[in-house]
Amino acid sequence: NAGVMQNPRHLVRRRGQEARLRCSPMKGHSHVYWYRQLPEEGLKFMVYLQKENIIDESGMPKERFSAEFPKEGPSILRIQQVVRGDSAAYFCASSFRGGTYEQYFGPGTRLTVT
Amino acid sequence: AQTVTQSQPEMSVQEAETVTLSCTYDTSESDYYLFWYKQPPSRQMILVIRQEAYKQQNATENRFSVNFQKAAKSFSLKISDSQLGDAAMYFCAYRENTGGGADGLTFGKGTHLIIQP
Numbered sequence: 001n002a003g004v005m006q007n008p009r010h011l012v013r014r015r016g017q018e019a020r021l022r023c024s025p026m027k028g029h030s031h032v033y034w035y036r037q038l039p040e041e042g043l044k045f046m047v048y049l050q051k052e053n054i055i056d057e058s059g060m061p062k063e064r065f066s067a068e069f070p071k072e073g074p075s076i077l078r079i080q081q082v083v084r085g086d087s088a089a090y091f092c093a094s095s096f097r098g099g100t101y102e103q104y105f106g107p108g109t110r111l112t113v114t
Numbered sequence: 115a116q117t118v119t120q121s122q123p124e125m126s127v128q129e130a131e132t133v134t135l136s137c138t139y140d141t142s143e144s145d146y147y148l149f150w151y152k153q154p155p156s157r158q159m160i161l162v163i164r165q166e167a168y169k170q171q172n173a174t175e176n177r178f179s180v181n182f183q184k185a186a187k188s189f190s191l192k193i194s195d196s197q198l199g200d201a202a203m204y205f206c207a208y209r210e211n212t213g214g215g216a217d218g219l220t221f222g223k224g225t226h227l228i229i230q231p
Contacts, residue, residue: 042118042205043207044206103219108157
């Protein structure tokens with residue numbers, strides 16, 4: 001049973017470009033969470049999605065960031081017009097359901113903005 | 115808002131000895147979960163142990179155990195018989211259990227654990 005998959009593992013973008021990060025949850029999981037880890041920091045919650053719904057986006061920056069989890073295909077975290085401060089590791093986690101169910105993490109995508 | 119504090123940026127221990135990592139948290143909720151995650155150099159987040167707040171018994175997973183003090187809002191991790199493979203960043207995390215959809219984890223800043231051979 002494959003774990004949570006994230007791609008790409010490393011992404012380099014110039015300032016002003018768009019970054020698209022993909023997350024495929026574990027088989028059977030319909031809940032996805034995105035976290036950001038800045039250098040020397042713990043992970044910060046960004047957004048929680050179920051299929052076709054955003055449940056909690058309290059940790060998402062108000063501008064340039066968006067997330068989706070369509071009925072078919074992976075969850076996408078999209079960052080428009082990237083700036084150097086967006087350089088971080090972005091982790092996706094999935095769970096069978098919300099609430100008490102365990103969140104399983106992917107290997108992360110390291111975004112570097114030059 | 116909930117906060118998680120790890121006051122030890124770095125800890126060092128001799129192989130085969132015991133080390134305790136500290137974590138405190140702040141919340142007004144009574145029903146929640148606490149976790150310790152390990153992040154080795156590969157950066158993969160690995161769940162080490164979890165504790166339900168309503169359970170008084172401290173969780174144990176092989177060489178890993180916790181000391182959960184609910185009144186003091188303290189949740190420390192004890193690693194016994196430390197092994198070289200235990201070297202990693204360790205993160206304490208909190209999640210409330212209100213059923214209201216606020217399922218995101220709140221993490222501390224981490225403790226870098228060094229194992230001396």
